[in-house]
Amino acid sequence: MNFFKWLIKKEKWSDRSKAARFYATEECDGCKLCYDECPTGHIKWINERPEWEKPCLMCAACSTICPSGAIKYGIVPEKE
Ligand code: SF4
Numbered sequence: 001m002n003f004f005k006w007l008i009k010k011e012k013w014s015d016r017s018k019a020a021r022f023y024a025t026e027e028c029d030g031c032k033l034c035y036d037e038c039p040t041g042h043i044k045w046i047n048e049r050p051e052w053e054k055p056c057l058m059c060a061a062c063s064t065i066c067p068s069g070a071i072k073y074g075i076v077p078e079k080e
């Protein structure tokens, strides 16, 4: 089993509400640095906000560059 198949199975991406993933908190000001920094294009830009829709390389470049500390990893809280 290759890495991505393993990750998809592990993270249950067929049910996104239960899948651990990157997400932006309300501290996000829409600067778009994370979107521009991602080397693989995994970040989508939807309604002026970043969205992580698929498993990625987990390089952390997006969360490292975020000036607001708005990028978290885990189960997305319902209010987010
Ligand atoms: S962790 Fe890396 S590959 Fe994944 S979304 Fe962030 S910048 Fe892109």
Ligand code: SF4
Pocket (backbone or CB within 6 Å): 024, 027, 028, 029, 030, 031, 032, 033, 034, 035, 050, 065, 066, 067, 068, 069, 070, 071
């Ligand atoms: S880098 Fe941080 S503040 Fe800027 S768009 Fe991404 S999550 Fe929002």
